[in-house]
Amino acid sequence: MSRRVRLWLLALGGAGLAALLFAACLELPGFGGDRHPYGERAVRESLARRTANAVSSVNFDQRAFDTMGEMTILFAAVLGTVVLLRQTRDEHRAQPAPAHVAPPVRRYALITLPVALLVGLYVVAHGQLSPGGGFQGGVVAATALHLLYLGADYRALERVRPVGLYEVGDALGTSAYLVLGIAGVLAGTAFLANTLLPYGTFNTLSSGGTVPLLNAAVGMEVACAAVVLLARFLDQAVEIEENAVGTEESGE
Amino acid sequence: MNDMLIAVTLLLVAATATAAVAARDPVRQALVLAVLGVALALLFTVLQAPDVALSQLAVGSALTPLLLLLSVRKVRRRGRRKGRTE
Amino acid sequence: MNGWTVTATVALAGGGAAAVWGVATGPLRRRVVAQNLSTTLACPALLLLAQGYRRPSYVDVALVLALLGPIGTLVFARLLAEDLHEDPPIGLTLTWVAVAFSAAVVAAVCAATGPGRAMVKLLVTGALMISGSLVASRALARGMPKGGDRHE
Numbered sequence: 127m128s129r130r131v132r133l134w135l136l137a138l139g140g141a142g143l144a145a146l147l148f149a150a151c152l153e154l155p156g157f158g159g160d161r162h163p164y165g166e167r168a169v170r171e172s173l174a175r176r177t178a179n180a181v182s183s184v185n186f187d188q189r190a191f192d193t194m195g196e197m198t199i200l201f202a203a204v205l206g207t208v209v210l211l212r213q214t215r216d217e218h219r220a221q222p223a224p225a226h227v228a229p230p231v232r233r234y235a236l237i238t239l240p241v242a243l244l245v246g247l248y249v250v251a252h253g254q255l256s257p258g259g260g261f262q263g264g265v266v267a268a269t270a271l272h273l274l275y276l277g278a279d280y281r282a283l284e285r286v287r288p289v290g291l292y293e294v295g296d297a298l299g300t301s302a303y304l305v306l307g308i309a310g311v312l313a314g315t316a317f318l319a320n321t322l323l324p325y326g327t328f329n330t331l332s333s334g335g336t337v338p339l340l341n342a343a344v345g346m347e348v349a350c351a352a353v354v355l356l357a358r359f360l361d362q363a364v365e366i367e368e369n370a371v372g373t374e375e376s377g378e
Numbered sequence: 379m380n381d382m383l384i385a386v387t388l389l390l391v392a393a394t395a396t397a398a399v400a401a402r403d404p405v406r407q408a409l410v411l412a413v414l415g416v417a418l419a420l421l422f423t424v425l426q427a428p429d430v431a432l433s434q435l436a437v438g439s440a441l442t443p444l445l446l447l448l449s450v451r452k453v454r455r456r457g458r459r460k461g462r463t464e
Numbered sequence: 465m466n467g468w469t470v471t472a473t474v475a476l477a478g479g480g481a482a483a484v485w486g487v488a489t490g491p492l493r494r495r496v497v498a499q500n501l502s503t504t505l506a507c508p509a510l511l512l513l514a515q516g517y518r519r520p521s522y523v524d525v526a527l528v529l530a531l532l533g534p535i536g537t538l539v540f541a542r543l544l545a546e547d548l549h550e551d552p553p554i555g556l557t558l559t560w561v562a563v564a565f566s567a568a569v570v571a572a573v574c575a576a577t578g579p580g581r582a583m584v585k586l587l588v589t590g591a592l593m594i595s596g597s598l599v600a601s602r603a604l605a606r607g608m609p610k611g612g613d614r615h616e
Contacts, residue, residue: 397488
């Protein structure tokens with residue numbers, strides 16, 4: 127195909143897409159209206175299952191299967207990163223020298239670290255009650271650990287971060303979600319159906335049936351996945367070096 | 379007046395996103411992206427979607443800049459080593 | 465619409481524009497300060513919105529921002545230490561203004577909430593944001609190791 131034909135094809139496709147999007151926009155309900163057919167049904171269902179946060183109810187109960195897909199995407203992405211960023215034969219590890227961070231920054235990092243971990247756990251645990259949930263809390267907790275790198279140096283972080291354990295945690299979190307789903311099948315209903323546990327009292331920590339458990343599984347998976355992901359990037363940026371004198375091209 | 383708030387946050391998002399696309403240097407782009415994350419979180423909160431705002435903040439404010447800057451550092455170190463051996 | 469959301473709108477229109485302009489133009493040393501300013505300003509704005517919408521649970525968003533915003537700035541301070549060491553950051557005045565604004569907003573929202581667990585959460589958020597913003601400013605101005613991660 128010549129350049130001209132390709133451009134025409136692009137213009138045609140773009141025009142078609144624009145026309146379809148425009149037609150779709152004409153049929154949209156008005157912005158900020160007070161009638162939401164799907165919203166009304168979703169809220170009714172989430173209240174029936176005593177889940178105060180309707181978004182969590184949609185994510186981990188009514189559409190729990192979709193969330194499983196999203197979680198698997200993260201799992202696969204981290205797996206790919208681990209394979210791509212591994213230490214190859216023509217690379218070696220150089221131990222970074224201890225870094226001297228200004229005392230106020232160091233103090234701030236050490237004081238904030240436990241607070242941030244606690245906030246991460248809080249966000250995971252209150253997923254069925256208030257905004258947040260496994261994903262958000264997991265990322266906060268994983269980020270908190272890296273305050274050790276920012277406030278001290280990479281060695282300090284490595285001491286509290288056995289990557290192998292976090293890889294196991296990542297896999298365990300993913301399988302816990304699947305096991306909870308299969309438990310629904312074994313109990314005689316459907317995959318990931320929220321029928322295993324009593325729904326509890328509305329607006330308390332133990333409400334929403336399996337929603338808090340699924341949140342915990344996702345929280346563990348996401349926290350471990352983020353730690354493993356950052357570990358690979360940090361290894362590459364801080365420790366791993368290529369062996370000297372043009373060995374990098376010899377493998378081709 | 380609530381529309382005013384939506385308009386202000388939408389304009390902030392549009393301006394920051396344009397700046398993020400226009401920035402050529404990855405380091406500066408990471409900085410603009412961090413601000414874009416905050417602007418998006420504000421927009422989501424204004425549109426009554428705090429769950430999404432939390433996700434955006436969790437990913438956009440520290441994790442993404444860290445990943446981007448670590449990649450930049452690795453590429454720079456590589457360039458420096460290459461320069462030294464040649 | 466009430467006084468809380470009006471204040472948030474004004475703060476976001478003024479401070480947000482300054483932060484976006486600062487981060488999108490000029491030298492690196494001003495951009496990092498603008499990034500810190502954006503989080504220092506957004507946190508009180510989120511508190512104002514939570515109060516204005518009468519949704520106490522929205523405070524969680526501000527709490528997470530108060531934690532992660534300064535961590536983000538520390539990331540930039542740490543990994544750009546070499547660039548920032550040569551010409552240290554400028555334009556910290558606006559950060560001080562934003563910190564003062566944060567303190568005022570936390571005080572006002574606390575007064576409106578009254579004593580209780582909600583107030584403790586607000587105070588924690590405010591303390592994290594103010595200390596975080598100041599420490600991040602300090603880190604930007606020569607607080608981080610110059611050589612980054614040098615090897616032995």
